[in-house]
Amino acid sequence: MADLMNNKRLIALGIMDDGEIEEVKLSISKLSNNIKVILESEGVEAAYKVLDNEDEKTVMLLSADVAESVLYIYEQEYPNDNRVRNCIEGSRRYCRGEISKDELEVLKKVAASASASYASASAAAASASVSACYA
Secondary structure, eight states, X not given: OHHHHHHHHHXXXXXXXXXXXXXXXXXXXXXXXXXXXXXXXXXXXXXXXHHHTSOHHHHHHHHHHHHHHHHHHHHHHOTTOOHHHHHHHHHHHHHTTSSOHHHHHHHHHHHHHHHHHOOSGGGXXXXXXXXXXXX
């Protein structure tokens, strides 16, 4: 339901039509699969080179997915700290045109402070979310 509402918002704002939304979803899905294959066969450096050729929002959405996949590590250690999750969601909201670049910058700084606050191994998930925001 949330995707449907966000899709309607993108259409209403004139940012994308239905066809463009489906094209972006397919592009992100293909990119995600390609990155997985490249990571497994050629390593991280090769995967970064592929991402360098993609547009900012595609990379940001992919990075948010990756960060969210390890967020549970951070949240197990700090269950009441939602700064990292908010940054990940903020990245997605920015890509959908729901928040401004300035608002995203605030979320980045807040998530970075979470990362700096916890110097343990579980803070790696916070760093991943910050990377997602900066993608």
